Structure formats: structure tokens, C-alpha cells
Amino acid sequence: MSYAYLFKYIIIGDTGVGKSCLLLQFTDKRFQPVHDLTIGVEFGARMITIDGKQIKLQIWDTAGQESFRSITRSYYRGAAGALLVYDITRRDTFNHLTTWLEDARQHSNSNMVIMLIGNKSDLEARREVKKEEGEAFAREHGLIFMETSAKTAANVEEAFINTAKEIYQKIQDGVFDINNEANGIKIGPQHSPTNQGLNVGGSGGNQGGNCC
Amino acid sequence: MDVGIDTASSSRSPHHQHTTTTTTISTAAAATATSPSPTEEDGEDPLLPGRSSRPVTSGVDQNQNQWGLAVSASSASATSSSESPKKTRFAMDQGTQGSAGQQPSAQVNGESPEQTPPSDEELLKRLEEANRLLEADEKSRAVLSALSSGTTPGHSRKGSGSSIVSSTSSNSFYSTQNSAENDDANGQSETLWEIWGRIINDFDTVKKRPAFLKELVRKGIPHEFRGMAWQLVLGVHDSPWKLEYREHMKKTSPCEKLIRRDIARTFPEHDFFKEKDGFGQESLFNVMKAYSLHDREVGYCQGSGFIVGLLLMQMPEEDAFAVMVRLMQDFRLRELFKPSMAELGLCMYKLECLIQELLPTLLVHFQTQNFDTSMYASSWFLTLFVTSLPLSLARRIMDLFVSEGMEMIFRVGVAILQMCQEDLLALDMEGLLKYLQKDLRSRFDQDSDQDNLLTTAYSIKYNHKKMKKLEKEYTALKTKENEDQIELRRLRTENRLLRQRIENLEKVEARLLRQNEVSSPPYHRYDYFCFRLY
Numbered sequence: 001m002s003y004a005y006l007f008k009y010i011i012i013g014d015t016g017v018g019k020s021c022l023l024l025q026f027t028d029k030r031f032q033p034v035h036d037l038t039i040g041v042e043f044g045a046r047m048i049t050i051d052g053k054q055i056k057l058q059i060w061d062t063a064g065q066e067s068f069r070s071i072t073r074s075y076y077r078g079a080a081g082a083l084l085v086y087d088i089t090r091r092d093t094f095n096h097l098t099t100w101l102e103d104a105r106q107h108s109n110s111n112m113v114i115m116l117i118g119n120k121s122d123l124e125a126r127r128e129v130k131k132e133e134g135e136a137f138a139r140e141h142g143l144i145f146m147e148t149s150a151k152t153a154a155n156v157e158e159a160f161i162n163t164a165k166e167i168y169q170k171i172q173d174g175v176f177d178i179n180n181e182a183n184g185i186k187i188g189p190q191h192s193p194t195n196q197g198l199n200v201g202g203s204g205g206n207q208g209g210n211c212c
Numbered sequence: 213m214d215v216g217i218d219t220a221s222s223s224r225s226p227h228h229q230h231t232t233t234t235t236t237i238s239t240a241a242a243a244t245a246t247s248p249s250p251t252e253e254d255g256e257d258p259l260l261p262g263r264s265s266r267p268v269t270s271g272v273d274q275n276q277n278q279w280g281l282a283v284s285a286s287s288a289s290a291t292s293s294s295e296s297p298k299k300t301r302f303a304m305d306q307g308t309q310g311s312a313g314q315q316p317s318a319q320v321n322g323e324s325p326e327q328t329p330p331s332d333e334e335l336l337k338r339l340e341e342a343n344r345l346l347e348a349d350e351k352s353r354a355v356l357s358a359l360s361s362g363t364t365p366g367h368s369r370k371g372s373g374s375s376i377v378s379s380t381s382s383n384s385f386y387s388t389q390n391s392a393e394n395d396d397a398n399g400q401s402e403t404l405w406e407i408w409g410r411i412i413n414d415f416d417t418v419k420k421r422p423a424f425l426k427e428l429v430r431k432g433i434p435h436e437f438r439g440m441a442w443q444l445v446l447g448v449h450d451s452p453w454k455l456e457y458r459e460h461m462k463k464t465s466p467c468e469k470l471i472r473r474d475i476a477r478t479f480p481e482h483d484f485f486k487e488k489d490g491f492g493q494e495s496l497f498n499v500m501k502a503y504s505l506h507d508r509e510v511g512y513c514q515g516s517g518f519i520v521g522l523l524l525m526q527m528p529e530e531d532a533f534a535v536m537v538r539l540m541q542d543f544r545l546r547e548l549f550k551p552s553m554a555e556l557g558l559c560m561y562k563l564e565c566l567i568q569e570l571l572p573t574l575l576v577h578f579q580t581q582n583f584d585t586s587m588y589a590s591s592w593f594l595t596l597f598v599t600s601l602p603l604s605l606a607r608r609i610m611d612l613f614v615s616e617g618m619e620m621i622f623r624v625g626v627a628i629l630q631m632c633q634e635d636l637l638a639l640d641m642e643g644l645l646k647y648l649q650k651d652l653r654s655r656f657d658q659d660s661d662q663d664n665l666l667t668t669a670y671s672i673k674y675n676h677k678k679m680k681k682l683e684k685e686y687t688a689l690k691t692k693e694n695e696d697q698i699e700l701r702r703l704r705t706e707n708r709l710l711r712q713r714i715e716n717l718e719k720v721e722a723r724l725l726r727q728n729e730v731s732s733p734p735y736h737r738y739d740y741f742c743f744r745l746y
Binding site for chain 2: 015034037043058066074
């Protein structure tokens with residue numbers, strides 16, 4: 001499978017906010033209401049296209065419970081993007097964002113793109129966190145923000161793809177050192193730095209998602 | 213102690229509340245165990261080893277008693293639980309039947325002379341109260357009748373509602389799997405059966421021969437005996453923790469919300485646990501809650517639910533609780549599940565060292581693929597392979613774990629890698645992840661592969677001395693890392709302070725410069741500039 005770039009993501013947030021469901025919706029386009037509990041880390045991958053280039057997303061899904069932080073932390077290193085998820089129907093998951101953010105900032109590279117996600121937007125009747133609050137938090141901390149529903153798939157594609165776009169833009173701007181894999185970015189095997197962008201082809205991935 | 217009461221009530225608790233026949237627990241269990249129906253005097257209290265001298269049938273009796281216990285103990289626990297009204301009704305209602313004259317032969321089973329159950333009047337009063345409650349709850353009635361029909365061979369499974377189907381199938385956790393394992397092992401384990409039958413009735417003697425016991429467990433514990441065997445091997449069959457459990461049932465745990473959230477996500481596809489708020493989920497919740505109250509420091513940690521789930525497939529709640537407490541306390545599980553999970557890091561380190569020593573090529577391959585041990589082995593330790601391997605194999609590993617401890621998890625881990633080495637060497641990181649996280653279940657689906665895996669595990673070179681040394685190394689490493697971290701933090705702070713000072717000084721300098729500009733002719737400024745350059 002050929003790709004121009006590989007971006008590594010990590011999904012973080014309190015337990016039960018829907019991290020694994022978001023990943024499953026993105027990679028398999030399905031919703032599993034009762035997902036197996038994540039012990040340690042799980043993994044998913046999918047191809048997307050940005051600016052005509054095939055980009056592979058390699059996504060690490062982590063366990064949300066506090067005790068697992070020591071394991072989770074080692075996955076921040078080498079991540080180019082992070083999806084920080086809370087549940088709009090549970091205020092406490094929103095209140096913990098600061099701790100998550102501190103943890104992420106402390107253990108990741110400084111250029112990591114962080115997307116704040118308010119998940120379960122389908123449960124409007126049980127909403128405890130206003131959309132504006134999410135937006136304000138994101139603005140204050142320099143994050144991108146979206147509300148999603150892993151159940152209805154609303155905004156799920158966009159959340160993953162917009163994060164990739166942001167990372168891609170940073171590469172174009174020369175912010176990311178793409179030759180350092182510790183930044184969570186890898187250039188595709190057949191895409192040497194000299195001809196990158198010219199050699200785009202091959203669908204390769206198990207799911208050929210399209211840029212929104 | 214309470215055991216006697218349990219057994220006694222268990223003999224009343226079986227299933228024919230809604231059956232049309234007067235099938236007794238003995239026959240039900242005997243049919244489950246594909247063994248002859250015992251006569252009344254067959255009954256032995258399983259918790260009073262040594263009282264039986266009939267090897268083969270006593271084994272069967274044991275099984276029946278265990279079954280009886282299984283039903284009773286959970287109901288007994290429910291008796292004291294204000295949170296499990298359904299089960300309370302179940303136990304009591306069943307009991308009424310027993311005391312109302314349709315006394316199953318198994319009643320004799322439970323009534324050992326030295327363990328007198330509560331007085332008849334008292335029981336009757338409680339049972340009548342429970343009956344009244346039951347009548348008020350049609351739903352639990354349906355569940356009950358489903359349970360009865362599921363465990364009573366030949367009973368027509370009439371009734372309606374999905375609860376019947378699911379409850380019936382949930383019964384397989386006690387029975388169906390047994391017969392499946394039984395059938396295929398029939399030929400070779402006939403003797404194992406006899407041996408275990410004897411052992412369970414006379415465990416004190418076997419306990420004095422640990423090497424023999426260890427070897428025997430390695431051959432596999434017949435499924436019907438597992439629940440009792442695990443308790444005996446761990447020495448918790450008559451543990452006061454079972455009483456403690458009942459106390460916990462009356463309390464509220466601060467972890468309840470957290471536990472509740474994970475219940476449906478533990479074995480979501482297993483018949484016993486998949487029904488929302490069903491018997492399985494409630495049992496799991498109860499035991500997890502009790503543990504969180506027993507051990508406030510650990511409270512509830514994700515992963516432990518799978519171990520408790522496996523236990524609950526073999527035994528009632530309070531027994532599972534006692535086993536879990538022992539495993540946590542004396543088998544280092546507690547260290548694994550403590551909030552910092554420091555022990556998990558140590559396990560990873562030790563496993564990696566083992567792989568380096570025994571499968572060096574594979575470790576090099578993992579390293580080139582950036583495939584870290586924690587990516588696949590965290591769940592091996594935290595759930596004792598329950599989430600990675602087929603349940604039949606996980607049960608066998610639990611046999612070994614209760615007998616030999618954490619060493620077995622390392623052995624099995626290395627054995628898996630050794631057996632799969634060729635496949636693994638051909639895979640890239642994603643392939644490796646998929647193989648070790650998802651495909652192991654099908655890889656070890658066959659009995660022959662399971663046997664091979666365990667035989668390989670027994671043959672792994674596991675050097676205790678070296679492992680101890682590794683522990684020390686790891687501790688030193690961590691201490692050093694911590695010190696480095698502290699030093700790093702100190703340097704960072706110092707750096708920040710110095711930077712601040714520089715900024716302040718620059719500000720002062722700029723201000724002075726401005727003052728100079730205002731008060732002095734241009735050439736002075738030039739002088740000053742030269743001076744700075746110099």
C-alpha cells in the first residue's frame with residue numbers, strides 16, 4: 001500500500017466517552033453500541049486523501065481510566081495528532097479536559113495538533129455541556145473543535161480528516177520536521193522527499209476514504 | 213459456618229419452582245454431568261473433605277453439591293443484599309417449594325449434622341415473605357422459570373419473552389460447556405475425574421503433596437470441579453471473606469458508577485453476561501462492588517472485571533469474591549491494579565528480557581518494527597489472557613495461575629510467541645498488532661493447539677533467580693529515571709528563572725539606553741555601542 005505520508009494519532013479522554021466507537025466508526029463505518037472495554041491500547045488504520053495525496057492514518061486508541069495513564073503516556077510521543085474526546089452528556093468528562101490537556105502537552109511534541117471532540121451529539125436531550133462551552137475551551141487552548149456522534153457518524157470523518165488537514169498544513173508551512181519520526185509523521189516508502197507529491201497513487205488502504 | 217446454611221438452602225433452591233415435574237437438584241446436576249443420579253445418602257458436604265470414601269460417585273456428588281452451592285450461595289448473598297431483590301426472591305421462593313413438602317433428595321446433601329441451618333420457622337417466614345415479593349414481580353418469575361427450564365433436562369421450555377431464551381442460554385456457563393469439555397475428554401480424563409473427585413473430598417491430604425498437586429493441575433482440572441478446585445487450591449473454600457461479602461452487599465461503594473459503566477462492556481458477547489441488567493451482569497457488578505469496598509486503595513480498576521467474569525462462570529458470587537481477594541492479595545494482581553500500575557511496567561520489562569533471552573530474533577524484529585511489548589502484553593497480564601485467548605484455554609490458564617502464580621502468565625506469553633514466531637517474523641507492525649490482539653483466539657481455537665501451547669509453556673526455561681535480579685534492576689532503573697526526572701524538572705525551573713532574569717535585565721538595559729538617548733549627545737551613543745560590542 002502506497003501513501004505519501006503516514007500520520008500517527010492518539011485518541012484520549014475519560015472512560016466511556018466513546019473513543020473506541022469513534023475509531024470503529026471511522027475505520028469500519030459501523031457503530032457498535034456495546035464495545036469491548038479497552039485494556040491498554042488498541043489500534044486502527046485508514047487511508048484518506050488530502051490535496052490529492054494519499055495519507056495513511058495510524059490511530060492509537062487508549063484506555064480512559066486514570067490508572068492507565070502510565071501506559072497511555074508513552075503513546076503521546078510519536079503522535080502528530082490527538083483527538084481529545086469528552087461526552088456532551090457528562091459534565092465531568094468536560095471538566096477533566098484540562099488534566100488531559102496538561103498530560104498531552106507535557107508528553108507530546110509541541111507541534112502536535114489537538115482536536116477537541118464533544119461526542120454523543122445525537123443525545124441532545126441529555127446534553128450537559130453546551131456546544132459554545134466546547135468552542136470556548138478550544139479557543140482558549142488553541143485546539144480545533146467539533147461535536148460528533150459515533151452513533152450516527154455525524155462529523156466523524158470530518159474530525160479525523162480536519163486534524164489531518166491541519167497537520168498537512170503544518171508540514172507545508174515547514175513547522176514539522178518530517179524526517180524525524182518522533183513527530184508522528186512518516187514519508188511513504190516510495191515517496192522520497194525529492195519527489196513527494198508527484199508519486200501519488202495506489203489506493204492500498206483497507207478503506208479508501210475521501211477528503212470531505 | 214455459613215457454608216452449611218448455603219448448602220442447606222441450596223438444596224431447596226433448585227429449580228422446580230416453575231417446572232411441572234418434581235425434578236431435584238441431584239438429577240439436574242447428574243444429567244448435566246452425564247453421571248448417574250445419586251441416591252439420597254450420596255450427598256456429602258463438599259466443604260467437609262474426608263467425609264466421603266467413595267471415590268467415583270463422590271466426585272459426582274461433589275459436582276452436584278457444587279452446583280447446588282452455586283445456586284445457593286449467590287442466592288444467599290442476595291438474601292442479604294438489598295440491591296438484588298430478584299435473586300432474593302429466587303432463593304426464597306425456591307426454598308418455599310422445598311419446605312412445602314416437595315423436598316428434593318438433595319436436601320439431605322446439604323444437611324450435615326454439625327451445620328444446622330436457621331430454624332424451620334425462621335426460614336419459612338423468610339420464604340413466605342419472599343414468595344409474596346415474587347408474586348409481585350412477574351418478570352423475575354419469568355427469569356426463574358427460564359433458569360429452571362434451562363437446568364432441568366427434559367423439562368419443556370415453555371414460557372415467553374426473550375428473558376427465557378437468554379437465561380436458558382446463560383445457564384450454559386454452568387452446564388453446557390461442561391459436557392462439551394467432558395465429551396472430548398471422556399476417554400482420557402475418566403481417571404482424572406476419579407482423582408479429582410477424591411481430591412476434592414480429601415483435599416487436606418493432597419495439600420501435603422504440593423508437587424503432585426502441581427503436576428495434576430497441569431494436566432487440567434475437569435471442568436465440573438473447577439469452581440471448587442480453585443477455591444481449595446487457594447485455600448478460600450471456607451474463607452471468612454464469604455461472610456464479608458454479604459456485609460459489602462449492604463453498603464454503597466464510591467466506585468459504583470464507574471463499575472456500572474463497564475459492566476456491559478465486559479464479555480458483551482457472552483451469553484451469561486450479555487443480557488442488560490441480567491443475572492450475569494448483576495453478579496459481576498456485585499462482586500466488583502464488593503471488591504472495591506474490600507480494597508479501597510485499588511477500588512476498581514479496568515481489566516479486573518474480566519477475571520471476575522471468568523470466576524463467575526464457574527462459581528457463585530461470594531465464592532468468586534473470596535477467590536478474587538486471594539488472587540489480588542497473594543498473587544500480585546493487587547500490585548498490577550494499583551492506581552499507578554507500576555507492577556505492569558515491571559511485567560513488561562521481565563517479559564521483554566525473557567523474549568530477548570529465549571527468542572532473540574523475534575525481539576529484534578519487534579524492535580525494528582517499533583512494536584513495543586505494552587502494545588500486546590498489557591492485557592495478557594491485566595486479564596490473565598481472558599481477553600486474548602479462547603475461554604476454554606483461559607480457564608486452563610486460570611487452573612495454572614491459581615496453582616503456580618504469575619510465572620505461568622510469563623510462560624504462556626513466551627510460549628505463544630515461540631509457537632507463532634514464524635508467522636510473526638513475516639509481519640509488519642500493523643500485522644503484528646492484529647495478530648496478537650485479535651487473531652490469537654482463532655489461532656488457539658483447537659484443543660490440540662491449546663495442549664501444545666501449554667506443553668510449550670511448561671518447557672520454557674524460567675529462571676527464578678534471574679527474575680528476581682531483573683526486578684532489582686528494574687527498580688534501580690525506575691529510581692534512576694525518577695531521579696533524572698527530578699533533575700530535569702529542577703534544571704527546567706532553573707532555566708526558566710534564568711531566562712526571566714535575562715529578560716528583566718534586557719528590559720532594564722533598554723530603559724537605560726532610552727534614558728541615555730534622551731540625556732546625551734549622539735556620539736555618546738556611539739561610544740556606548742562600541743562598548744557593548746567590546
